[in-house]
Amino acid sequence: MAKIEEYIPLVGQSVIDDLSLLSERLKGKVIQHINSTPVGGGVAEILNRMVPLLRELGVDTKWDVIKGGEQFFAVTKKFHNALHGRAEEITSRDFEVFMETSQQNVEGIDTYGDVVFIHDPQPIALVKKKSANKWLWRCHIDVSNPNDKIWGFLMDFIVQYDSAVFSAPAFSQKLPIRQFLISPSIDPLSDKNKELPQETIASVLRKYDIKKDKPIITQISRFDRLKDPLGVIEAYLRVKKYTDCQLILAGGTAEDDPEGSKVLEEVQERAKNDPDIHILLLSQNDIEINALQRASDIIIQKSIREGFGLTVAEALWKAKPVVASNVGGIPLQIKHKYSGLLCHSVGGASFAMKQLLNSPEYAKKLGENGREHIKNNFLITRHLRDYMLLFLSLYHPEDIVRLC
Amino acid sequence: MKNIAKAQEPFKFCTRLHLSELTGLRATTLGQLLDLIKEVPGSCIYHHTHRFLQQHQYLSPEPPNDFAYWVADILGEDELGERLVSIDTMQYSTIRDLRVKIASTIEDYLNDNPLAKMRFARSGEEFHFIKSVSFILPTAYVVYDLKEFVEVLKKITIDSIYFHIFEARLRLEKPTNDFSFWIEHSLGDKELAYEISRFDPYTSTLEDLRKKIVQIIARRIVQ
Numbered sequence: 340m341a342k343i344e345e346y347i348p349l350v351g352q353s354v355i356d357d358l359s360l361l362s363e364r365l366k367g368k369v370i371q372h373i374n375s376t377p378v379g380g381g382v383a384e385i386l387n388r389m390v391p392l393l394r395e396l397g398v399d400t401k402w403d404v405i406k407g408g409e410q411f412f413a414v415t416k417k418f419h420n421a422l423h424g425r426a427e428e429i430t431s432r433d434f435e436v437f438m439e440t441s442q443q444n445v446e447g448i449d450t451y452g453d454v455v456f457i458h459d460p461q462p463i464a465l466v467k468k469k470s471a472n473k474w475l476w477r478c479h480i481d482v483s484n485p486n487d488k489i490w491g492f493l494m495d496f497i498v499q500y501d502s503a504v505f506s507a508p509a510f511s512q513k514l515p516i517r518q519f520l521i522s523p524s525i526d527p528l529s530d531k532n533k534e535l536p537q538e539t540i541a542s543v544l545r546k547y548d549i550k551k552d553k554p555i556i557t558q559i560s561r562f563d564r565l566k567d568p569l570g571v572i573e574a575y576l577r578v579k580k581y582t583d584c585q586l587i588l589a590g591g592t593a594e595d596d597p598e599g600s601k602v603l604e605e606v607q608e609r610a611k612n613d614p615d616i617h618i619l620l621l622s623q624n625d626i627e628i629n630a631l632q633r634a635s636d637i638i639i640q641k642s643i644r645e646g647f648g649l650t651v652a653e654a655l656w657k658a659k660p661v662v663a664s665n666v667g668g669i670p671l672q673i674k675h676k677y678s679g680l681l682c683h684s685v686g687g688a689s690f691a692m693k694q695l696l697n698s699p700e701y702a703k704k705l706g707e708n709g710r711e712h713i714k715n716n717f718l719i720t721r722h723l724r725d726y727m728l729l730f731l732s733l734y735h736p737e738d739i740v741r742l743c
Numbered sequence: 744m745k746n747i748a749k750a751q752e753p754f755k756f757c758t759r760l761h762l763s764e765l766t767g768l769r770a771t772t773l774g775q776l777l778d779l780i781k782e783v784p785g786s787c788i789y790h791h792t793h794r795f796l797q798q799h800q801y802l803s804p805e806p807p808n809d810f811a812y813w814v815a816d817i818l819g820e821d822e823l824g825e826r827l828v829s830i831d832t833m834q835y836s837t838i839r840d841l842r843v844k845i846a847s848t849i850e851d852y853l854n855d856n857p858l859a860k861m862r863f864a865r866s867g868e869e870f871h872f873i874k875s876v877s878f879i880l881p882t883a884y885v886v887y888d889l890k891e892f893v894e895v896l897k898k899i900t901i902d903s904i905y906f907h908i909f910e911a912r913l914r915l916e917k918p919t920n921d922f923s924f925w926i927e928h929s930l931g932d933k934e935l936a937y938e939i940s941r942f943d944p945y946t947s948t949l950e951d952l953r954k955k956i957v958q959i960i961a962r963r964i965v966q
Contacts, residue, residue, distance in 0.1 A: 357758060511765035513767035517764060740877065
């Protein structure tokens, strides 16, 4: 695991100095994170990186996990889908299951932190234990169009918190408590984002029998309709009419997702007659994802809906020109024509890709701007800074906080 | 090289870090945008007229404010976008005055172009009002003369430069930027203070601004 000083060559000494300045202001406070799982999923991934870094900076940080059985997590999965706006049938029994497990956790978990930082809906009911300490609720989900029944149910808990945190402005709702915008981040020193030797990149291409003899367009995503892999193939075919190129669609296996397997079959069927389309099933191999992104000439992310879309940040960090849909958190990462190209359709995506292939200098400039934008706004160091400011905001209600 | 003047009062570099606070307020039409511009907290106006400076510090200095970007790129009202872009922020010494100017610019445009009221942003492209919450912290850098000053200026975070140039003047309502104020009042160099204060910092990137100020002071030191 990277140490804080290893980030200095990437972001500069002064950024790390600022983190130290902030951590001094949090001396004596215990920050307690609580979520639903220690491994797997984006929240656990980011906490696994952030908790040790916060500790190294001198912030007394703890991390606890709630308990829940299969039934409980089946219900919270339904909640998750409904908050994303999907139609879900949620019964009164589902709410009972949620409340029964929540009550067991209320009784079993010690909420000792000066700041108790709850992640996502699963542990949300722990706020019943709120005393004189401060409580934060971090929503990692796109709740721009939530199911009213679930949102209403959660709202009874949300209003008891001191503040809530969302990942994009569109996810915010009118709330009677303070709410902050904190975007997620990527870790530039993780396997998925660190610099790789050319030999590693070449060996990954060899492994998948991909030759670098024509431009490579890549989408890294699980095989899911919301990522529109068939639309990506259609856009690629429109580009290929004019410029010879190849397409990589790479993503995780979808064993627990019956619909995912069906989508994968449809994609394989659509691609079977074109040897330049490479469908790769990667089982959470971060180095290989990194290598494929670095080997690509263009990265595409043609999602129909997107939570935040950190694959865009990963690509931009590698200074790649990116074509991506104008959805979810993507427009926060790409300013159209400055740090990438945004699109709304297959036609728009293919036009943008043709532009980039035909104007390599323009493509290079977009990629360079994109890397700077990610460096300034979407690295884990910015995330650490925002979290420490968030903790301080709990003790300072004013808009201009003087800590002199 | 002449002797370097020492200041009675040192310059203490501060830094300014910020959090974005969501309001849940959103506009889909120019009329809604105008109504909300008139009523949101000053911290919102400040956020939407200064956010770009810090988030896009490496780019060419455009587009300088979120209102201009939204009306031009989302609603397609290019002419109003241009009018909002060309508001000379340097002329306004308070957020209140800046808010009045932005609101009157939109109002005038709507009077001249009533059809503009009919434009709607697509779902997902609404204007979301956000507040800027500033945290001001002292850094370890304290300097007594121009030589020390310029050395720190070369390495201090962009947030510190931002604070002393933009936030001190407009949000804390000081008469000029902090650098010019110290150079004039503690070092007695009115000419240099004026040279720095007459920059329009809104038409530079923050890195370019750093370079320009460093150059001017370095030149002054060897004069």
